[in-house]
Amino acid sequence: MSDSVYSELNFHITWHTKSNLPMISGNIQERLYHYLTHKILATPGALLHAIGGVEDHIHIATSLPPNILVSDWVGKLKGASSYYINHEVRPKSLQWQRGYGIVTFGSKDLKWVVEYIRNQKQHHPNGTVHERLERFSDEF
Numbered sequence: 115m116s117d118s119v120y121s122e123l124n125f126h127i128t129w130h131t132k133s134n135l136p137m138i139s140g141n142i143q144e145r146l147y148h149y150l151t152h153k154i155l156a157t158p159g160a161l162l163h164a165i166g167g168v169e170d171h172i173h174i175a176t177s178l179p180p181n182i183l184v185s186d187w188v189g190k191l192k193g194a195s196s197y198y199i200n201h202e203v204r205p206k207s208l209q210w211q212r213g214y215g216i217v218t219f220g221s222k223d224l225k226w227v228v229e230y231i232r233n234q235k236q237h238h239p240n241g242t243v244h245e246r247l248e249r250f251s252d253e254f
């Protein structure tokens with residue numbers, strides 16, 4: 115990719131645990147978020163703005179360079195993270211559902227999206243979720 119490319123490609127990405135089971139809690143959540151943070155920041159040109167979620171799904175706000183094939187990148191994050199948790203933290207403790215949700219957003223909405231992700235544990239019990247940012251398939 116040329117060094118003279120300017121881009122603002124912001125993504126909100128979400129995916130769910132298999133059968134929406136509550137697999138992401140306690141030590142699993144801490145280690146998962148740490149691992150995903152490391153993997154995202156290891157992607158050349160990627161910026162991580164926020165990571166969060168609840169026991170059955172995860173949300174990520176990131177900016178990626180235009181040379182990233184997002185579907186492959188998300189697939190690798192999902193596969194590598196479940197492999198890591200299941201082999202380094204607790205065997206057979208994390209599986210992901212097929213698919214994911216992805217929404218692009220403008221830089222002026224970055225603060226709002228980051229706050230939404232950071233407050234997932236309040237949004238879900240209070241019923242203040244934004245459906246557009248919660249979708250992970252066309253069956254929602």
